[in-house]
Amino acid sequence: xxxxxxxxxxxxxxxxxxxxxxxxxxxxxxxxxxxxxxxxxxxxxxxxxxxxxxxxxxxxxxxxxxxxxxxxxxxxxxxxxxxxxxxxxxxxxxxxxxxxxxxxxxxxxxxxxxxxxxxxxxxxxxxxxxxxxxxxxxxxxxxxxxxxxxxxxx
Amino acid sequence: xxxxxxxxxxxxxxxxxxxxxxxxxxxxxxxxxxxxxxxxxxxxxxxxxxxxxxxxxxxxxxxxxxxxxxxxxxxxxxxxxxxxxxxxxxxxxxxxxxxxxxxxxxxxxxxxxxxxxxxxxxxxxxxxxxxxxxxxxxxxxxxxxxxxxxxxxxxxxxxxxxxxxxxxxxxxxxxxxxxxxxxxxxxxxxxxxxxxxxxxxxxxxxxxxxxxxxxxxxxxxxxxxxxxxxxxxxxxxxxxxxxxxxxxxxxxxxxxxxxxxxxxxxxxxxxxxxxxxxx
Numbered sequence: 001x002x003x004x005x006x007x008x009x010x011x012x013x014x015x016x017x018x019x020x021x022x023x024x025x026x027x028x029x030x031x032x033x034x035x036x037x038x039x040x041x042x043x044x045x046x047x048x049x050x051x052x053x054x055x056x057x058x059x060x061x062x063x064x065x066x067x068x069x070x071x072x073x074x075x076x077x078x079x080x081x082x083x084x085x086x087x088x089x090x091x092x093x094x095x096x097x098x099x100x101x102x103x104x105x106x107x108x109x110x111x112x113x114x115x116x117x118x119x120x121x122x123x124x125x126x127x128x129x130x131x132x133x134x135x136x137x138x139x140x141x142x143x144x145x146x147x148x149x150x151x152x153x154x
Numbered sequence: 155x156x157x158x159x160x161x162x163x164x165x166x167x168x169x170x171x172x173x174x175x176x177x178x179x180x181x182x183x184x185x186x187x188x189x190x191x192x193x194x195x196x197x198x199x200x201x202x203x204x205x206x207x208x209x210x211x212x213x214x215x216x217x218x219x220x221x222x223x224x225x226x227x228x229x230x231x232x233x234x235x236x237x238x239x240x241x242x243x244x245x246x247x248x249x250x251x252x253x254x255x256x257x258x259x260x261x262x263x264x265x266x267x268x269x270x271x272x273x274x275x276x277x278x279x280x281x282x283x284x285x286x287x288x289x290x291x292x293x294x295x296x297x298x299x300x301x302x303x304x305x306x307x308x309x310x311x312x313x314x315x316x317x318x319x320x321x322x323x324x325x326x327x328x329x330x331x332x333x334x335x336x337x338x339x340x341x342x343x344x345x346x347x348x349x350x351x352x353x354x355x356x357x358x359x360x361x362x363x364x365x366x367x368x369x370x371x372x373x374x375x376x377x378x379x380x381x382x383x384x385x386x387x388x389x390x391x392x393x394x395x396x397x398x399x400x401x402x403x404x405x406x407x408x409x410x411x412x413x414x415x416x417x418x419x420x421x422x423x424x425x426x427x428x429x430x431x432x433x
Contacts, residue, residue, distance in 0.1 A: 003277075005280055006276070006277030006278060006280070006288065007276070007277055007278075010277070010278035010279060010280060011278055011412070013282070015351070016282060016350070016351040016352050017282050018282045020280060020281075022280065049280060052277075052279075052280060052288070053279060053280045053281050053284070053286075054279060054281075054284050054286050054314060054315070054322060054324070055280075055281050055283075055284065059281075097281075098283075101281060101283040102283070105283060105329055105330070105350065108330055109330075110328075110329040110330040110350075111329045111330075111347045111348065111349055111350075112329055112349075112350050113349065113350065113351075116349065116350055116351050117283065117350045117351075120350075120351045121282050121283060121350060121351060124282075125282050
């Protein structure tokens, strides 16, 4: 997953925006009925992102923590339509990631144009994440069924 | 004597010999060809009819075996074709990689003042707000934090973080990147800054200096972050507002950052951290 992200999806761009496969995978996994050890997955994903990315530590940690909390809430409220939940959390997580990334760059005193960041990075990233949410959700759903078969619960 | 020779038997033999010789003469001369063809053609037709029927009969019994053999051969050939195609793709990849490395080698030979280490780009930053690449050489290969990274075209960036076998390179297009540069024709200095979208611009060029479009931008070496005289790009546009001290503009970078596949790390340059000296 990480290798796919680093070598393929980070280069698959619309304007300057790109999809975040790790984030989508985490959201889809957290939304699944049979998934277990979600806190561990969230911890691992935040750790991997911190290790690879040059973003300050607090950005991935807060984003993945927010994903964990939001997926739990969404799962409780709209558990009948997981795809809708996937869209909602993807939308919210991408916006949160945008806000935190811009804040981090602002703190680092980086050259940043808010308009460019929104139009050329945030919105294309949001579009790509929403487009990829469907196949990732389907893939993770199959994986989760395979990883946690129904008979194993009893 | 003559009557003794002209017996019935001898006459018959003589006539036969004359007829045979005559027929042979006519055959050799070609006069008998139509007659020969006419008389032989029914046999040929019968022979070909028989041969066709035999072949059809033979095919009827042997074709299943041949089909199986052909299918096996076909699958084998298909496998060979697939294998050869994959080999061709691999060889083309190797050729492309070799061409890049030869170009880098040429650049390294033409710039002997630096020591270089070639590295392959193996990944890109996850966050779309940052412009970093990951290369396949790390501290085990002698790399250190701050080493400049170039290609045969020009400046790429500098090493930002390291592990044993990989390093993360901050591109000059990153929004936190600042490169001190000089304009070759205008003979003035400025700063090249990255942006969140991956575009670069020039800033801090003093007002009053005439900067032409197309002017070549090189690193100045100020600040000790990058060595001097590395090609960065060319001026696209310049603009100066009223009541400001500096003019700014956009730049066309020489390096195509979207298709970076191999880079050179300058290993004999130690960057200087002057942050503690800044008041």
